[in-house]
Amino acid sequence: MAERETKPDPKGKSLPASDDGPGAAGWIAKSDFQSFLDRLVALGYRTIGPTLIQGAIGYDEIRQVDDLPKGWTEHQSAGSYRLVRRDDDAWFGFNLGPHSWKRYLFPPQQTVAKAIKRDDGWQLDDVEDAEPPFAFLGVRACELAAILVQDRVFLNEHHSDPIYRRRRENALLIAVNCTQAAETCFCTSMGTGPRCVVAFDLALTETELGFTVEIGSPRGASVLAGLPIREAAPAECAEAASARQQAEDQISKRLDTTDIRELLLGNLDHPQWDDVAERCLSCTNCTMVCPTCFCHSVEEVSDLDGGQVDRVRQWDSCFNARFSYMNGGLVRGDVRSRYRQWLTHKLAGWIDQFDTSGCVGCGRCITWCPVGIDLTAEVAAIREVPK
């Protein structure tokens, strides 16, 4: 089994494609998978993976294989998400829910500094993040790409976020390849999937009786030591390859990214922005489910006598009116300018800022938009009649 290093890489350089052809992959039976979960606990990891939460498949702590959404899948389309029973017992027979791993690496709420009033003035303190290392189980290819995108945001050469850095460096990424695609998926357009080829410690592909296992890093290899893992048989590799191919074949949505930066920045007064503003509710859902959106604010949370202040970082959104507050007014006072900000940042400005698109093609923003706005359709409309 080939080994690769997967330390956070601010440049997000592509690693060579993995290969689980005969002789290159391991195999673990589903009947042995609990021992793998137990191993993660024994190694001190807090394992986070997919599980049923409030009528959707979300991410939460996983201790038992029964915590996984066995036999469930989802039907996703613009503005719609429905849990559906599968006609088999697949454990990872779905694509993506509303959660992303960003919840754990860049939490929705996090105290980032403290201020304590002393007789001689304010004492300003750092905070320690005590979260144990995470093992992320079930990371999709687009989500690996999203983590690499956020690496560039939070671990860039100018500044790095200490909480993100610690959590990211400690996290064990156990990818699980998609074996199907949702109507909202367009990872092939963004070059991010569906196959997991970079940035994982381990990559699994589910078959009927078990998983093929590719090792992406020394850490991934060491986690497996002593577990009942054998070399995958040719038939098992073939079954896994065919399952992955099914995902690729099912992807129908496309986003034409040709010259997309110039297309969008050159059409800032396009009438399509007015059109989408008629539909957009500025609800922030797309930014909350997006695995790369990073905008945040810091709230001052004081105790009752104002003697101690927690500085609490919270996810913010460019769809919030106050986001663009300046000198007593709003820079982006209407929905048109806010939607334009989001889309042009995601697909254009990001390229200037981080040398990558901010979109990985996961389609969450399409599914979870209450009015079903599809960014690929908005871009296509601008492309159809550019200025």
Next chain:
Amino acid sequence: MTPSANPVAVAANPWLARPATIESITREFTDVSTYHLRFADPEIDSAYRFRAGQFNMLYVPGVGEVAIGVSTGGPGRPTEDGPPTWDHTVRLAGQVTAALDRLGIGGSLGVRGPYGEPWPLDSCAGDEILLVAGGTGLASLRAAVYELLAHRDRFPRVRLLYGARTADGLLYTSEYDAWTAAGMEIDTTVDRGSPGWQGHVGVVTQLLTRLRPWDPERTSLWCCGPEVMMRFAVRAALARGLPKERVWVSMERNMQCAVGLCGHCQFGPEMICKSGPVYRFDRIERYLNVEGL
């Protein structure tokens, strides 16, 4: 000014400020004050450096932070009179600036910085520098004024065109004599005259349009003020033959983290806290006329 190679007031944690104290306050006019600050830690205070045009984040715990340009005059280095204070000219505009106003002399706050790209003192060496300021925009240029005047050998001509709404909205008037004596040509204007005002009435663009002598081959324009004023001023300069590559503007947006992480200060593809606030005009020209960007 020495490059900020060692930003001692920037911690690894982007949200961690350094304690500082308000040593004195200059009441510029009703709603504008200059706070003269000093870091509580003498080591940080003596090691702190900035470049003209950069800004600090001023933090009032329990209220929040605000981005304010460092307007300390002089080189920002210790002088014979002792170390300089770190000056910030602030207009009362929101909760944080109101809280700053309430702190008073001796008040404790947090400061982190300096951040952002400075005025192009190095790349403009040898040029005639034309400063065009509107209202409190002069605050961002004050440090540059002192820097330019301290290096007249590198800047053969230094001129300031400065406009405010009314005569009592002109900043730093007590320093104009010294600036003039040091070789700067100053022309001021107000939108509305008032009893006793002997000077020009009208927008600053008019001063620019009729400025003599005018040598667009050797002039560099540095502009700071309200966005609409900068647009018109730059347009007037370009109309008189100044190349876009010799025009710099200082932009303002809602800067919060100051290190390009929080997203608030975006202007088109730019993060103003990081790639700005000072931009060469041609880099952002296409975005300046877009409403609501």
